[in-house]
Amino acid sequence: MGKPLDNYIGHFKASGKLENDVKTLLLQHNHDHTYHHVKAVVEKAIELAHQFHGNVAKSATAAWLHDISAIIPHYERVDVAKALGLTVLPEEERFPMIIHQKLSVPISKQVFSVNDPAVLSAIECHTTLKAHASLTDKIVFVADKIAWDQAGTPPYINELQRGLEHSIDAAALAYLNYLWSLRDQLRVVHPWVMQSMINVKS
Numbered sequence: 250m251g252k253p254l255d256n257y258i259g260h261f262k263a264s265g266k267l268e269n270d271v272k273t274l275l276l277q278h279n280h281d282h283t284y285h286h287v288k289a290v291v292e293k294a295i296e297l298a299h300q301f302h303g304n305v306a307k308s309a310t311a312a313w314l315h316d317i318s319a320i321i322p323h324y325e326r327v328d329v330a331k332a333l334g335l336t337v338l339p340e341e342e343r344f345p346m347i348i349h350q351k352l353s354v355p356i357s358k359q360v361f362s363v364n365d366p367a368v369l370s371a372i373e374c375h376t377t378l379k380a381h382a383s384l385t386d387k388i389v390f391v392a393d394k395i396a397w398d399q400a401g402t403p404p405y406i407n408e409l410q411r412g413l414e415h416s417i418d419a420a421a422l423a424y425l426n427y428l429w430s431l432r433d434q435l436r437v438v439h440p441w442v443m444q445s446m447i448n449v450k451s
Contacts, residue, residue, distance in 0.1 A: 253332035254359060257320045263361050271313050278320040287316050289396035297388045301417045304385055311371035311389045314361060318352035326352055340437040347439055350376040378421060378445035387417045394424045422449045
């Protein structure tokens with residue numbers, strides 16, 4: 250295992266039972282809330298994969314692991330990302346929370362032995378989406394937005410649900426448009442958001 254992750258993984262060894270392993274690692278770091286969010290995202294990702302004829306297994310695996318980097322404290326994420334050789338964008342430097350999507354990839358690979366490019370891609374862009382997103386990318390992205398991890402009802406949920414009546418692209422775009430409408434209030438607008446808006450629209 251890469252040394253940058255050693256302090257967070259400790260003596261944990263994956264058993265091969267993904268749901269149990271994700272739960273164990275998150276709860277070891279007192280991330281009960283994250284685990285319940287992840288479980289809800291998995292359920293929604295499976296539902297969406299069936300609805301839009303996606304790959305159920307890949308969508309579920311990506312959903313289980315998308316927030317596994319919660320085990321790394323917010324203020325340490327940029328340093329860990331750099332130590333792992335990840336590209337850190339200026340927007341991610343200014344708002345480290347957003348780099349958690351990238352950080353979940355090396356954890357998935359090194360700790361859970363997940364190497365499927367389709368799964369890793371969906372994990373990597375589940376917060377922002379990205380240009381030329383695959384169906385699995387979009388399924389996990391939309392599932393994450395439906396099963397959001399804050400209190401109350403998502404303010405964009407009605408538009409997103411209407412989008413789902415037409416296509417996964419329409420649902421993704423509903424959230425992206427909502428985010429773009431708040432661009433002057435956000436600390437950063439990740440460039441992947443802008444790229445994905447152009448690609449989903451086209």
